[in-house]
Amino acid sequence: xxxxxxxxxxxxxxxxxxxxxxxxxxxxxxxxxxxxxxxxxxxxxxxxxxxxxxxxxxxxxxxxxxxxxxxxxxxxxxxxxxxxxxxxxxxxxxxxxxxxxxxxxxxxxxxxxxxxxxxxxxxxxxxxxxxxxxxxxxxxxxxxxxxxxxxxxxxxxxxxxxxxxxxxxxxxxxxxxxxxxxxxxxxxxxxxxxxxxxxxxxxxxxxxxxxxxxxxxxxxxxxxxxxxxxxxxxxxxxxxxxxxxxxxxxxxxxxxxxxxxxxxxxxxxxxxxxxxxxxxxxxxxxxxxxxxxxxxxxxxx
Amino acid sequence: xxxxxxxxxxxxxxxxxxxxxxxxxxxxxxxxxxxxxxxxxxxxxxxxxxxxxxxxxxxxxxxxxxxxxxxxxxxxxxxxxxxxxxxxxxxxxxxxxxxxxxxxxxxxxxxxxxxxxxxxxxxxxxxxxxxxxxxxxxxxxxxxxxxxxxxxxxxxxxxxxxxxxxxxxxxxxxxxxxxxxxxxxxxxxxxxxxxxxxxxxxxxxxxxxxxxxxxxxxxxxxxxxxxxxxxxxxxxxxxxxxxxxxxxxxxxxxxxxxxxxxxxxxxxxxxxxxxxxxxxxxxxxxxxxxxxxxxxxxxxxxxxxxxx
Numbered sequence: 001x002x003x004x005x006x007x008x009x010x011x012x013x014x015x016x017x018x019x020x021x022x023x024x025x026x027x028x029x030x031x032x033x034x035x036x037x038x039x040x041x042x043x044x045x046x047x048x049x050x051x052x053x054x055x056x057x058x059x060x061x062x063x064x065x066x067x068x069x070x071x072x073x074x075x076x077x078x079x080x081x082x083x084x085x086x087x088x089x090x091x092x093x094x095x096x097x098x099x100x101x102x103x104x105x106x107x108x109x110x111x112x113x114x115x116x117x118x119x120x121x122x123x124x125x126x127x128x129x130x131x132x133x134x135x136x137x138x139x140x141x142x143x144x145x146x147x148x149x150x151x152x153x154x155x156x157x158x159x160x161x162x163x164x165x166x167x168x169x170x171x172x173x174x175x176x177x178x179x180x181x182x183x184x185x186x187x188x189x190x191x192x193x194x195x196x197x198x199x200x201x202x203x204x205x206x207x208x209x210x211x212x213x214x215x216x217x218x219x220x221x222x223x224x225x226x227x228x229x230x231x232x233x234x235x236x237x238x239x240x241x242x243x244x245x246x247x248x249x250x251x252x253x254x255x256x257x258x259x260x261x262x263x264x265x266x267x268x269x270x271x272x273x274x275x276x277x278x279x280x281x282x283x284x285x286x287x288x289x290x291x292x293x294x295x296x297x298x299x300x301x
Numbered sequence: 302x303x304x305x306x307x308x309x310x311x312x313x314x315x316x317x318x319x320x321x322x323x324x325x326x327x328x329x330x331x332x333x334x335x336x337x338x339x340x341x342x343x344x345x346x347x348x349x350x351x352x353x354x355x356x357x358x359x360x361x362x363x364x365x366x367x368x369x370x371x372x373x374x375x376x377x378x379x380x381x382x383x384x385x386x387x388x389x390x391x392x393x394x395x396x397x398x399x400x401x402x403x404x405x406x407x408x409x410x411x412x413x414x415x416x417x418x419x420x421x422x423x424x425x426x427x428x429x430x431x432x433x434x435x436x437x438x439x440x441x442x443x444x445x446x447x448x449x450x451x452x453x454x455x456x457x458x459x460x461x462x463x464x465x466x467x468x469x470x471x472x473x474x475x476x477x478x479x480x481x482x483x484x485x486x487x488x489x490x491x492x493x494x495x496x497x498x499x500x501x502x503x504x505x506x507x508x509x510x511x512x513x514x515x516x517x518x519x520x521x522x523x524x525x526x527x528x529x530x531x532x533x534x535x536x537x538x539x540x541x542x543x544x545x546x547x548x549x550x551x552x553x554x555x556x557x558x559x560x561x562x563x564x565x566x567x568x569x570x571x572x573x574x575x576x577x578x579x580x581x582x583x584x585x586x587x588x589x590x591x592x593x594x595x596x597x598x599x600x601x602x603x604x605x606x607x608x609x
Contacts, residue, residue, distance in 0.1 A: 095594060104413075104551075106595065108587075108590060109586070109587040114587070116581075120580065271429050275426065282404075285414065286406075
């Protein structure tokens with residue numbers, strides 16, 4: 001029984017990370033109908049930038065002060081937001097009226113560029129995060145171990161998701177985002193600056209993604225240049241499970257996928273875990289392509 | 302006059318290619334042999350993606366099914382390479398058709414995502430040594446060379462000619478497909494599925510057929526790939542390979558034979574030539590893909606509008 005709860009805690013942690021990354025996919029898809037294949041790699045770039053800040057300012061002792069960790073997050077967020085906006089301007093905006101596959105290839109190219117750029121700047125090898133970046137505290141609750149890192153990831157993910165939800169649903173600009181997702185032309189006629197909305201989506205998504213990427217690094221304590229595909233695909237699946245283009249859907253999908261992966265890996269087979277995840281994806285696409293919460297995009301299927 | 306040049310340029314280039322083993326170094330022969338194989342796979346991807354308009358991002362799977370079929374039959378059961386090509390084509394076409402049967406009802410990005418999933422599952426299945434026949438992460442070693450009338454085609458030049466021959470056959474096939482009823486049906490389905498359906502086209506049937514056809518041709522290329530490299534391992538059929546094939550068609554030009562061949566040269570031959578710069582090549586590739594798409598969204602050498 002305690003194994004089950006342990007898997008639930010682990011799954012919730014990873015699920016929170018997936019959800020943060022999935023939001024970037026789903027917001028871009030909601031407005032541009034584009035799978036931003038570069039998003040996963042942007043998140044990994046965030047992890048590497050954060051790691052560099054921690055190792056260069058944290059000293060050799062390996063347990064940096066709290067402001068260094070905070071600075072790592074801020075640096076990663078700012079850098080990835082800039083990268084996201086540059087990406088939108090250089091690779092996606094010129095293709096907005098082209099065939100949609102052209103934008104897909106552009107996104108794949110961007111992904112390849114960022115991934116290999118990370119390899120060239122940092123290292124082709126796996127980099128290890130220092131041991132004591134976060135307090136090494138853990139709590140034992142009836143046989144279940146919860147580490148400080150896990151608790152932090154779960155709590156911060158939930159706070160960020162709740163804030164995004166409130167922002168999108170209860171502010172003027174959030175309404176503009178939702179309106180642009182439903183119908184760009186109508187939104188433009190209503191006086192919404194759709195280009196600004198698109199840029200904002202390429203700021204919000206990468207910001208959350210950078211946090212997610214740094215969480216991955218802190219949780220698994222390692223980062224490798226090509227891990228963007230793995231986490232990106234998982235987060236993307238999460239977005240689809242919840243209903244691509246649907247913001248609460250991505251949150252729910254991320255948490256569910258995290259739990260599902262943890263349980264499938266723990267109880268069915270760890271070597272087949274990824275295949276099980278993709279099997280689930282295909283099954284969901286065939287049975288309910290709009291995902292759990294996605295009603296709106298039904299006609300796109 | 303211009304038409305004449307267009308018509309004869311392709312076949313002349315192919316005939317010229319037959320002279321490669323006698324004119325170029327061993328390094329070039331092996332690069333061009335692999336070019337021929339990948340060109341066949343890219344052309345088969347184009348049937349599904351460029352001609353029938355289905356976003357298939359798992360095409361390396363069918364290529365892999367063909368290669369693994371050959372490797373298993375040749376290494377474990379001692380079949381001659383050429384004989385394994387038939388089951389390789391059938392196996393790949395079957396896998397393509399059976400997977401497509403449920404998947405073709407998905408449209409656009411949803412199909413793309415589902416085929417990504419198929420690609421990942423295939424890769425994992427090969428790594429996990431499913432049914433104990435795929436050799437796990439290391440793959441299968443010691444695939445033999447083809448033989449004709451008991452005469453083994455050991456030399457690199459001979460193997461190249463076999464690959465070049467397959468490319469010729471597939472090019473003829475594509476040329477015929479372009480002018481056949483089947484080719485037109487694919488094009489109608491791509492341009493307007495609803496209209497095609499109202500004209501009596503069984504969309505589902507033809508979509509599955511496109512997948513099976515593309516997969517079968519990729520399977521044939523898989524046979525020669527296994528024999529050329531003498532080893533088949535999961536690494537050759539990873540998702541990145543599918544992405545590369547997908548990009549070849551889009552960068553070159555959908556449903557355009559010269560476009561797809563040019564795409565293969567750019568995405569496949571060029572990196573082989575600059576092998577010393579290996580670590581920079583995918584970085585440059587990524588930038589190249591963005592630039593080409595921004596400058597020429599329709600591909601470098603798009604399909605010509607038919608005159609008259």
